[in-house]
Amino acid sequence: MSKHFLSKLTGSFATPALENPTGVMMEAAYRDLGLDWRYINCDIQPEDLKNAVLGAKAMNWRGFNCSIPHKVSVIDHLDELGESARIIGAVNTVVNRDGKLVGENTDGRGFVESVKSSLELTNKRVVLFGAGGAARAVAVELALAGVAHITIVNRNQERGEELSKLVADNTSAGAEYHAWTKQYQIPAETDLVINVTSIGLFPNVDAELDIDTESIKSSMVVADGIFNPPETRLIQTAKTKGCTTVNGLGMLVQQGAIAFEYWTGKTPSIEVMKAALSDALCVTDL
Ligand code: NDP
Incomplete structure (x- = not known):
């Protein structure tokens, strides 16, 4: 049996990034579906955004989230926009579709x-x-x-x-x-x-x-x-x-679940994502 050691990469570009718990729920959902995917939380300064996007493209990342302060400025570095991202004028999820970076908005x-x-x-x-x-x-x-x-x-x-x-x-x-x-x-x-x-x-x-x-x-x-x-x-x-x-935790989980589907083409377990998030944040009312 041949083994593979090359994970598919996703992640987040934002600053500050320290308190962003998205990776915990995404990686729990990847594991739950047996997907060898990773989610890397990156602290990216505005002046480094262009290079970060080029780097993600060079490394064949499957996609990434953008948060404060990159949701609008990232558009300059993308190939296309989905419909709601175009109307909204902001992107929180970038999807690598056959080498093209497409901006979507799942918030x-x-x-x-x-x-x-x-x-x-x-x-x-x-x-x-x-x-x-x-x-x-x-x-x-x-x-x-x-x-x-x-x-x-x-x-x-x-x-x-x-x-x-x-x-x-x-x-x-x-x-x-x-x-x-x-x-x-x-x-x-x-x-x-x-x-x-x-x-x-x-x-x-x-x-x-x-x-x-x-x-x-x-x-x-x-x-x-x-x-x-x-x-x-x-x-x-x-x-x-x-x-x-x-409360805002439901929105956080659901916008992540939609991004997950864009990237993997698979539907994640909302329950697994909520459980991972409530563990990470020590809250019970998700
Ligand atoms: P922005 O910085 O783009 O917008 C901030 C908004 O808050 C503006 O409307 C601003 O008003 C208003 N505001 C800030 N401080 C004050 C104040 N003292 N008095 C009155 N209005 C104020 O931020 P975002 O839109 O990206 O995020 C907004 C919120 O949404 C954040 O709390 C964020 O955590 C949350 N969020 C939650 C998500 C989730 O998944 N649950 C996803 C994304 C965001 P003005 O225009 O007058 O400056």
């Missing part, structure tokens, strides 16, 4: 997958906080998944208006920007509230969104993109109001 689809079991999205009304890279991905994919309307609430007006225009111009969902100048009142008819800002992200875990908490109703599903910590202040408040809540 938004990952979020949609993570929230689906808590809410049927068709015709729903959404309030989304944030207009950065992840918010763009989440807003576009929610719109493509059939929500009726998205209100974008963001500190920076230009970015917020640009995102609402992006959604309105490219999808059938309605979208509007709402200035975040004072405590935001969530409209009572809202079905889904999502934080896709970095407010509350480790280490600033006590930071809170400027929302009138009286306007959070128990009928609303409240989600947070932040996975570290899984239980943000927003999630804690929503729980006390009786809301169904969705």
Whole structure:
């Protein structure tokens, strides 16, 4: 029997990279399917991104994730873009297809997958906080998944208006920007509230969104993109109001599972990925 000692390589390019647990769940899923694949977590500075991408290509990496701050700048070094990455204008997953590097975006689809079991999205009304890279991905994919309307609430007006225009111009969902100048009142008819800002992200875990908490109703599903910590202040408040809540760990697992499928053509076990992640992060509510 001939043995092979050449693993297929995938990984992540980001900085900081120290606290990125993606490799743990990816390698658990590779092992589970008996795949001789590796996931290498790399700390890449902006000025080194081009060489990192060329290096991955030279070493025939099967693909890689990009995170802060490379999601937009990596596009200059790729051969093609998939449809949602093109609309979103950012890439979190690069796939090596027959030697061509193709940029995809799985963040938004990952979020949609993570929230689906808590809410049927068709015709729903959404309030989304944030207009950065992840918010763009989440807003576009929610719109493509059939929500009726998205209100974008963001500190920076230009970015917020640009995102609402992006959604309105490219999808059938309605979208509007709402200035975040004072405590935001969530409209009572809202079905889904999502934080896709970095407010509350480790280490600033006590930071809170400027929302009138009286306007959070128990009928609303409240989600947070932040996975570290899984239980943000927003999630804690929503729980006390009786809301169904969705933390950012589900999005992390689901966006990774979609990347896994792009790279390997196989469907990973979500349960194996969740178990590996909860072990690594010492959390139980995945
Ligand atoms: P960006 O830097 O692109 O965007 C940051 C967003 O947060 C902007 O909308 C920014 O507003 C807003 N923001 C930051 N600080 C403040 C503040 N003090 N007050 C008001 N608004 C603020 O980051 P990303 O879009 O890449 O990431 C956003 C979040 O999503 C992060 O917490 C990240 O961890 C999470 N994420 C989770 C993933 C998962 O798998 N669970 C995947 C990807 C991201 P402004 O435009 O006004 O600056």
